[in-house]
Amino acid sequence: MFHVLVHYHELALKGRNRKHFEYRLVHHIRRALKPLNHVHVDALQGRIRVKFEDESAWPRLEQQLKRIFGIVNFSLTRSVPLPHDNPDLTALKAAITSHLPTHSYETFRVSAKRADKRIAKTSMEVEREIGAAVVEQTGKKVNLSHPDLTILVELVPPEAYFSCHRESGPGGLPTGTGGKVVSLISGGIDSPVATYRMLKRGCKAVFVHFHGRPYLSRVSEEKVQDIVKLLTTYQLHSRLHLVPFGEIQSKIVLNSPPPVRVVLYRRLMLRIAAKIAEQEEAWGLVTGESLGQVASQTPENIVVVNQATTLPILRPLIGMDKLEIIQQAQAIGTFETSIEPDQDCCTLFVPKHPQTRCHLPSILRVEEHLDIPALIQQGLQESELMQFTH
Numbered sequence: 193m194f195h196v197l198v199h200y201h202e203l204a205l206k207g208r209n210r211k212h213f214e215y216r217l218v219h220h221i222r223r224a225l226k227p228l229n230h231v232h233v234d235a236l237q238g239r240i241r242v243k244f245e246d247e248s249a250w251p252r253l254e255q256q257l258k259r260i261f262g263i264v265n266f267s268l269t270r271s272v273p274l275p276h277d278n279p280d281l282t283a284l285k286a287a288i289t290s291h292l293p294t295h296s297y298e299t300f301r302v303s304a305k306r307a308d309k310r311i312a313k314t315s316m317e318v319e320r321e322i323g324a325a326v327v328e329q330t331g332k333k334v335n336l337s338h339p340d341l342t343i344l345v346e347l348v349p350p351e352a353y354f355s356c357h358r359e360s361g362p363g364g365l366p367t368g369t370g371g372k373v374v375s376l377i378s379g380g381i382d383s384p385v386a387t388y389r390m391l392k393r394g395c396k397a398v399f400v401h402f403h404g405r406p407y408l409s410r411v412s413e414e415k416v417q418d419i420v421k422l423l424t425t426y427q428l429h430s431r432l433h434l435v436p437f438g439e440i441q442s443k444i445v446l447n448s449p450p451p452v453r454v455v456l457y458r459r460l461m462l463r464i465a466a467k468i469a470e471q472e473e474a475w476g477l478v479t480g481e482s483l484g485q486v487a488s489q490t491p492e493n494i495v496v497v498n499q500a501t502t503l504p505i506l507r508p509l510i511g512m513d514k515l516e517i518i519q520q521a522q523a524i525g526t527f528e529t530s531i532e533p534d535q536d537c538c539t540l541f542v543p544k545h546p547q548t549r550c551h552l553p554s555i556l557r558v559e560e561h562l563d564i565p566a567l568i569q570q571g572l573q574e575s576e577l578m579q580f581t582h
Contacts, residue, residue: 263361
């Protein structure tokens, strides 16, 4: 039997709500690992244990754990019995010295943690005793500041676990603890990163993509589907609403002056997304906007766009520059898909000189010439729903 010890950080600060967050994390780990055979997930004291029988399952298990929000790090460990009333370290020392890495190292340190403070020996005493055994067995030197090797020991009666390597998780909060949000997803770089950042805060995302058909091809839709598939590896199940926006844009073009059309597009998108959020029982909308990046993202235009809905509009990238956004897109794996050429509705019927400082009264006067409820209904009726499961 193999063991993985999973650690969290932010959950431990939740006070009376800690048990709820732990439960959601355990539940999500079980769902994520369900396709693997003979895997068992248990909550221990201050950590989570994953037990599995088939060593060949480790690469897939490791890959999935790296995508589970709430996990700060995890280790593939070995274990030996550790009676609570008599914590003799003889068996533990023998197991550690016989399973030390074969790669070259000159210095080491031992880092021990006790899950139960009633264990007679303190963490420091355990570190000293195991360290002395390693020195005696290998002749290596102890270096507490910058060791070549760190031996990780966790005393969780009735067993003691040890390993020499720790993998990083994504951190954040468990999926679902932040409620449900609707993400306006495009085929570009920004909105997938914005969605990822909200997933990391525990939100469950429902996706809405506005495409340019019948005037443009399906390329942007195909890109978005690939991006949603990737993001689904974090939340395991996703819903994607595909809303045709080309005809709606053409009606706006016929009844509005060119400089304000971009803001009108954005306001109508938010109205349609808000209706979908109502259907999906979501509490907010997510966009990939960054302050000052394009004409619709100036302070004045953001204020005007906000007035289109009473739902909270979440902009996780608002203070990030393009280079920072690109770096995160590369880190999460969406960048290569996002930079593929496509035809996006954002480029359809865009004026040469969009207004950067719109005022709400003037926008409302323009919208009097548009049948806003009918346009919203058109978008909702013609939308398609796709579902993805990891």
